[in-house]
Structures are given as C-alpha cells and as structure tokens.
Amino acid sequence: MKSKKPKKINQHAKASGSRAARKRSSGGVPARGAVRDGAVELAMAVAGLTALVRVDASCDPFVTEPADLFDRTFAYVGLDDNQMGLLREELRAMLPGIAAQLAAHSQALDRAELRIADYASFLRAALLPPAG
Amino acid sequence: MNSNSRFWGLLCLVAVFFCGRGHSADIPAVSLVEAFAAPGGEYADITFTAAVEWARVRGARAHSSTETGRWNVREVESWAALGGRPRQLRVMLSGETPTAHTLLRVCVSLDAGAGLPPRETCGQTRFGRNAAAELLRAVEKLSRLPASDRDKSVLASVYLSRQASATIGSADINLVRGDARSKDLNYFVRLKRGSMAGMDPRHLEAGAAWRRNVLLHRSERTRLRDWTRQGGWAEAAGALQELQQKWFAGHTVEVGVKLEGDASGENRWLGLVDAGWGLQSTTRRVNLPGAPGWFRFRLLAAGVEAGREQARVKWGAGAALLVEPQEPAAPIRRWEFTVEAVGRWLARPELGRRGVRAWLQADAKAFFAESGNLRYGLRLSLQRGSLPPLFAPVNSVQLGFVAESAGGVE
Numbered sequence: 001m002k003s004k005k006p007k008k009i010n011q012h013a014k015a016s017g018s019r020a021a022r023k024r025s026s027g028g029v030p031a032r033g034a035v036r037d038g039a040v041e042l043a044m045a046v047a048g049l050t051a052l053v054r055v056d057a058s059c060d061p062f063v064t065e066p067a068d069l070f071d072r073t074f075a076y077v078g079l080d081d082n083q084m085g086l087l088r089e090e091l092r093a094m095l096p097g098i099a100a101q102l103a104a105h106s107q108a109l110d111r112a113e114l115r116i117a118d119y120a121s122f123l124r125a126a127l128l129p130p131a132g
Numbered sequence: 133m134n135s136n137s138r139f140w141g142l143l144c145l146v147a148v149f150f151c152g153r154g155h156s157a158d159i160p161a162v163s164l165v166e167a168f169a170a171p172g173g174e175y176a177d178i179t180f181t182a183a184v185e186w187a188r189v190r191g192a193r194a195h196s197s198t199e200t201g202r203w204n205v206r207e208v209e210s211w212a213a214l215g216g217r218p219r220q221l222r223v224m225l226s227g228e229t230p231t232a233h234t235l236l237r238v239c240v241s242l243d244a245g246a247g248l249p250p251r252e253t254c255g256q257t258r259f260g261r262n263a264a265a266e267l268l269r270a271v272e273k274l275s276r277l278p279a280s281d282r283d284k285s286v287l288a289s290v291y292l293s294r295q296a297s298a299t300i301g302s303a304d305i306n307l308v309r310g311d312a313r314s315k316d317l318n319y320f321v322r323l324k325r326g327s328m329a330g331m332d333p334r335h336l337e338a339g340a341a342w343r344r345n346v347l348l349h350r351s352e353r354t355r356l357r358d359w360t361r362q363g364g365w366a367e368a369a370g371a372l373q374e375l376q377q378k379w380f381a382g383h384t385v386e387v388g389v390k391l392e393g394d395a396s397g398e399n400r401w402l403g404l405v406d407a408g409w410g411l412q413s414t415t416r417r418v419n420l421p422g423a424p425g426w427f428r429f430r431l432l433a434a435g436v437e438a439g440r441e442q443a444r445v446k447w448g449a450g451a452a453l454l455v456e457p458q459e460p461a462a463p464i465r466r467w468e469f470t471v472e473a474v475g476r477w478l479a480r481p482e483l484g485r486r487g488v489r490a491w492l493q494a495d496a497k498a499f500f501a502e503s504g505n506l507r508y509g510l511r512l513s514l515q516r517g518s519l520p521p522l523f524a525p526v527n528s529v530q531l532g533f534v535a536e537s538a539g540g541v542e
Contacts, residue, residue, distance in 0.1 A: 035170050039215060044372060048356065050415035051415060052415060058366055061214055062216070068216070070217045071219065078428060080428065089345050089347050089382070093347075094357050107311065121273060125263065126267055128266055129171060
C-alpha cells in the first residue's frame with residue numbers, strides 16, 4: 001500500500017470513501033455479513049436457555065433484550081454453572097469449526113460469573129483464521 | 133463609555149462560552165481498541181466508556197504505523213454498531229495493513245451537540261495477526277476472575293453466635309474445582325458441620341466426578357442452527373421462541389468416586405462409587421405484580437451410591453427463585469430462595485438404619501444494599517433430615533449475614 005502523510009483536510013470525508021459509501025455506513029452496514037465473530041450465535045444460544053434474554057436477529061445489527069446483553073454476566077440473565085455446560089454444547093453444534101477449542105477450554109468457559117462479552121471475545125479469537 | 137463597552141463585551145463572551153459548554157454533549161472516551169484480520173476483511177472493535185448512540189457517529193479514520201512511529205493513513209471502508217453491545221463500534225478497514233505495521237490508531241468522530249463541530253475520540257492498539265496468541269489472550273481474560281469464582285463454585289458460610297456462655301457454630305462448604313487438563317472432570321469437597329446436636333449433619337465428602345451434558349429438543353435446536361447459518365432470521369426467531377417455551381434444556385450424567393467421612397471425628401470413612409442422571413431446566417420468567425424475577429430447577433432423577441457394604445438409591449431436586457421488586461424505595465432490593473432436597477433408600481442397613489433417609493435444605497436471602505460489585509443481606513437457612521455416613525438427625529434454623537458478587541455490569 002502506498003504510504004501517505006496524514007492530511008490536514010477533513011479526514012472523515014476521505015476515509016469513508018465516496019458519499020455513497022458514507023450513506024451506506026450511516027444507515028447501518030451489514031457487519032454481520034462481513035465478519036463472523038460468533039456473537040449472534042452466542043446470543044441465540046443464551047436465549048435458548050433462559051427466557052430473560054430475547055434476540056431479534058432480523059435487524060442489523062441484531063437487537064437483544066437486555067440491550068447491553070454482552071456487558072452482563074451469564075448469572076445476571078439467570079444461568080448457573082450447570083447451564084453453562086449446556087451452553088457450550090449448543091455453541092459446539094452452532095460453530096462446529098471451533099468445537100475443539102470449546103472442549104479444550106471448558107473449565108474456563110463453564111462459569112456463570114463470566115461476562116458475556118469476554119465469552120464473545122473467546123469465540124471471536126477462536127474463529128480467526130490461523131496465521132499464514 | 134469605553135469601560136461599559138469592555139464590560140458588556142466581556143459579558144457577551146462569557147455568555148457565549150457557557151452557552152457553548154451547556155449545549156455540548158458528553159463524548160465517551162475510547163477504553164479499548166482491538167484489531168483483527170478476518171476473512172471478511174480487517175477491522176477494529178472499539179469499546180467506549182459509555183453507550184454510543186449510532187446516530188451520533190459522524191465518521192471514523194484510521195492510521196497504522198511501524199514500531200518507529202511512522203504513521204500512514206488506512207482507508208476506512210465502513211463502520212457499524214454491534215448487536216447487544218451499545219458501548220462498541222466496529223470499523224472495517226479497506227485493504228491490508230502492511231506487514232511491517234504493528235500499531236493501529238482509530239479515531240471516531242461523534243456529534244457534540246447542536247451548533248458544535250463533531251469531536252473525536254481516539255484509541256490505539258497493537259495489530260494482532262497471530263490467531264493463536266489472540267485465543268490465548270482471550271482465555272487469560274476469562275481466567276481473570278477473582279480466586280473464589282475461579283474455583284468454579286464456592287459456597288462457604290460460617291455461622292457463629294454466643295448464647296448462654298456456649299458458642300454455637302456451623303459451616304456449610306461446597307467447593308468444586310475443574311481439572312485443568314481433563315474436560316468434564318471436577319473435584320469436589322462438601323462439608324456440613326454444626327457444633328450442637330440437632331444441627332450437626334456430620335457430613336464430609338470429597339472426590340472426583342466426570343460430568344457430561346446433553347442437550348434436549350434436537351429438532352428445534354437443529355432448526356435454530358440451520359436458520360442461523362443460512363441467515364433465515366425470522367425462522368430462527370421462531371425456533372428460538374419454541375425453545376424458550378420448553379421446561380427442560382438438557383440432561384446430565386455424572387459418574388465419580390468419593391470418600392465419605394464423619395467431620396466430627398468418629399473415624400468412619402467410606403469409599404463409594406457415585407453415579408447419577410439428572411435433568412436441567414431452562415430459566416423461566418416469574419411475573420409477580422411489581423416484582424419480576426426468574427426461577428430454574430434441576431432434578432436428580434436417579435442415582436446410586438455403592439461401596440463395599442453400602443448400596444443406596446438416591447433421587448432429588450433443587451430449585452432457585454429470584455425476585456427483584458421494581459419499587460425504587462423498596463427496603464429489600466432482591467429476594468433469593470433456594471431449596472435442595474435429596475432422598476436415599478438404603479438397600480443395605482447402615483449403622484442399624486434402613487429405609488429412606490431424606491435431607492432438605494432451604495435458604496432465603498434478602499439483599500438490602502449494594503456497593504461496588506457486592507450485594508449485602510441476610511440469609512435464613514433451614515436444614516432438616518440426615519446425611520451419610522452417620523445419618524445423624526438434624527433440625528435447625530440459622531440466620532446470618534451474607535455478601536455476594538452482584539454479577540451485573542462490570
């Protein structure tokens with residue numbers, strides 16, 4: 001990529017490319033389609049175990065109830081350690097490509113006191129393609 | 133005249149200054165930037181200190197650099213809000229970051245209020261290209277819980293009181309720890325002890341158990357997975373709704389060995405094989421007037437405990453109910469009720485006893501204060517029945533203070 005010096009003009013118009021691109025961005029970009037990070041699968045798996053969580057994945061981005069679901073812990077939405085094992089089984093089926101990683105780190109994952117965002121970070125890292 | 137002009141001019145400047153400040157909106161700062169290279173492209177996930185309304189985002193820009201600090205512009209393709217994460221934004225980058233570039237800086241422009249120019253908030257990170265290292269970092273983050281939580285579950289309570297020159301105490305400890313190398317294998321120690329007859333179950337058990345979880349409702353779950361993969365979100369929502377109507381989420385099988393003993397020193401120790409099969413419920417809503425909550429339960433449908441001279445069949449159930457009054461001025465902020473019951477049929481006599489031996493423990497907790505990540509309250513505990521290996525009869529009621537992790541927003 002050709003290196004350029006940062007310019008003093010309004011970087012935002014330049015960085016977002018054309019006006020058409022910006023319009024698309026401001027309307028909401030289907031980031032879900034572009035990046036698969038396991039977040040919607042995690043939200044769905046949690047919702048399948050507790051009625052305290054609702055997920056509407058027909059919107060983009062998907063909408064959850066509570067709205068800050070990922071800032072909460074699994075215990076906050078009514079799950080206990082026993083149900084965390086079932087959650088991992090559900091994710092193993094939803095994301096078969098990372099079944100080995102889910103099994104290998106089961107002791108770290110099967111705890112209801114975990115923050116849902118930290119669990120999502122694990123899924124995102126596990127779904128990254130191997131280097132090279 | 134000149135002094136009046138200066139006075140009014142200064143007053144106008146002060147008014148403009150405070151008007152501008154009064155209309156400016158708080159700009160949340162960037163607390164974390166994480167950058168990744170995925171099949172869909174390179175992107176950075178930006179976490180803010182507070183929720184960011186999508187409508188306030190005016191743009192984003194990025195720069196990447198080598199370790200020596202030579203910054204180059206990275207073209208931002210788009211940006212997007214993330215579901216369930218109002219404090220996060222995802223910025224998609226165009227093209228590939230040069231291999232020599234290890235630093236990424238991202239700035240997001242946010243609407244600062246009526247009549248004010250957008251204000252930027254920026255963050256910087258090291259660009260991670262090593263998926264294995266990212267996974268290790270994520271696992272380390274999961275392990276960063278306080279020690280008591282890292283031990284999987286610790287329930288320890290000790291009651292002590294002084295009554296009529298006698299000290300009355302009891303201990304109820306349930307410690308479970310996972311095996312670091314073997315998935316599904318747990319080690320446990322359970323102690324129930326009291327200092328007086330009638331409140332001393334004289335129960336201690338320690339051992340290891342292998343546990344397997346199996347999900348129920350395969351057809352609904354298969355439909356949910358298939359529609360999620362295909363992007364059929366309306367159909368996936370229907371499958372999800374069906375699952376949430378079910379009472380049971382899965383069943384568990386547990387097989388292990390344990391040592392049972394008398395904690396008060398009668399020197400009776402038994403080695404047993406312990407196996408059981410149970411059902412785990414989903415968590416269901418409870419809609420009491422003015423006090424929503426939830427409940428869940430599990431059943432020990434069938435179990436056996438067998439030793440050299442012991443043969444027992446056991447069954448049991450446990451349930452938890454939580455209610456949180458919505459009234460802000462309510463003195464009790466949260467109620468928790470738990471009950472555990474187990475029955476054992478002694479197929480062979482033990483210490484002259486035969487037949488069914490039952491155990492019931494019910495706890496009621498009322499939390500009246502929260503501070504930081506802890507909540508404080510009172511706990512009332514009822515214990516009735518008997519436990520192996522001595523099956524000493526217990527009938528006690530205990531009251532004490534309790535402090536627990538709040539389990540809410542970090």
